[in-house]
Amino acid sequence: MDKNMLEHKMETVGNTTMEQAYQTYSLLNEEVGRWQDERGSFWMEELSPAETPPYYPFVAFPETVVLELWERLNRIRGVIVSESVLRETWLEFKAGQSVSDPGLLSCLQIAISGIAQLLRARIMETKKDMLNAPLQDHQGELIHESAVCPICGEGTTLSVLAPPNGQRFLHCTLCGQEWPTKRVGCILCGSEEAAEQNYLNSGEFPGVEVVACEVCGQYFKEFDLRQLSVTDYIWEDVRTLPLNYAVEQWLAEHAKVSGKVQ
Ligand SMILES: [Zn+2]
Numbered sequence: 340m341d342k343n344m345l346e347h348k349m350e351t352v353g354n355t356t357m358e359q360a361y362q363t364y365s366l367l368n369e370e371v372g373r374w375q376d377e378r379g380s381f382w383m384e385e386l387s388p389a390e391t392p393p394y395y396p397f398v399a400f401p402e403t404v405v406l407e408l409w410e411r412l413n414r415i416r417g418v419i420v421s422e423s424v425l426r427e428t429w430l431e432f433k434a435g436q437s438v439s440d441p442g443l444l445s446c447l448q449i450a451i452s453g454i455a456q457l458l459r460a461r462i463m464e465t466k467k468d469m470l471n472a473p474l475q476d477h478q479g480e481l482i483h484e485s486a487v488c489p490i491c492g493e494g495t496t497l498s499v500l501a502p503p504n505g506q507r508f509l510h511c512t513l514c515g516q517e518w519p520t521k522r523v524g525c526i527l528c529g530s531e532e533a534a535e536q537n538y539l540n541s542g543e544f545p546g547v548e549v550v551a552c553e554v555c556g557q558y559f560k561e562f563d564l565r566q567l568s569v570t571d572y573i574w575e576d577v578r579t580l581p582l583n584y585a586v587e588q589w590l591a592e593h594a595k596v597s598g599k600v601q
C-alpha cells in the first residue's frame with residue numbers, strides 16, 4: 340500500500356463533515372430507539388421469523404413496518420416524503436436497484452437495521468442454543484462459516500477479533516449478530532493462503548485492518564477488539580471508510596498490474 344495515497348484519501352473526509360454526519364446519525368439512531376420502545380412489542384407480535392436460518396431476511400419485512408419507521412426518520416431529517424414515493428423506493432431497493440437520494444437511502448438503511456435489531460433480539464430468545472452452538476467439522480475444528488448472517492441473511496464484510504485470545508467472529512452490521520469463524524484466511528471465500536491476503540492499515544485507525552484477498556478479489560474489514568473498543572459497528576465502519584477507498588484503489592491498481600480483468 341502506498342502510504343501517501345492512503346493519507347491523501349484521509350484528507351478527503353474532513354473532520355467537520357464527519358462530525359456533522361455523526362450528529363445526524365446520532366439523532367436518527369435516537370429516533371430508532373424511541374420507535375423500538377414505543378412500537379417494538381407491537382411489531383414483535385406481528386412478525387414471525389422462519390423456522391430455519393436466515394430467520395428473517397429484510398426483503399421479507401412487511402412494507403408497513405418499514406414505512407412506519409422510515410417516515411419517522413425522514414421527519415427527523417426535516418423531510419416529508421409522500422407514502423407513494425416511499426413505497427416505490429422500498430420496492431426498488433428490495434429489487435436491488437440503486438436509490439439516488441442519499442438522505443432517503445441512509446434513512447432507509449437505518450430503519451431496516453432498527454427493525455432487524457429488534458427481530459434479532461426476539462430470535463435470540465428462542466433460538467439461542469442453536470445459534471450459539473459452535474460449527475465444527477468431524478475433527479472438532481471450527482469450519483469456515485458462510486459470511487451470510489443466520490438471522491437476517493445479509494452478507495457481511497466485517498470480522499472482529501475478541502479479547503483475550505483474538506477469537507474471530509463475523510459481525511452483521513444490519514442486525515448486530517455475531518458468529519464464530521476461522522481464525523485466519525478470507526472470510527468471503529474461505530481461502531487460507533496467507534500469501535494471498537494483503538492486510539492494509541493506517542496509524543489513523545489503530546486496531547482496524549482491511550484485508551484484500553487476491554483469490555476472490557474482494558475485501559473485508561477487521562476490528563481487533565483487543566486494541567479498540569467499538570460501541571457502534573455501523574458508525575465505526577463509516578468512520579473508517581477511508582480504508583475502504585484506499586483498498587478499492589489498491590485492488591484496481593493491482594488488477595491492472597497483474598493483468599487480471601475484474
Ligand atoms: Zn444480520
Ligand SMILES: [Zn+2]
Pocket residue numbers: 525526527528529530552553554555556557
Ligand atoms: Zn477471498
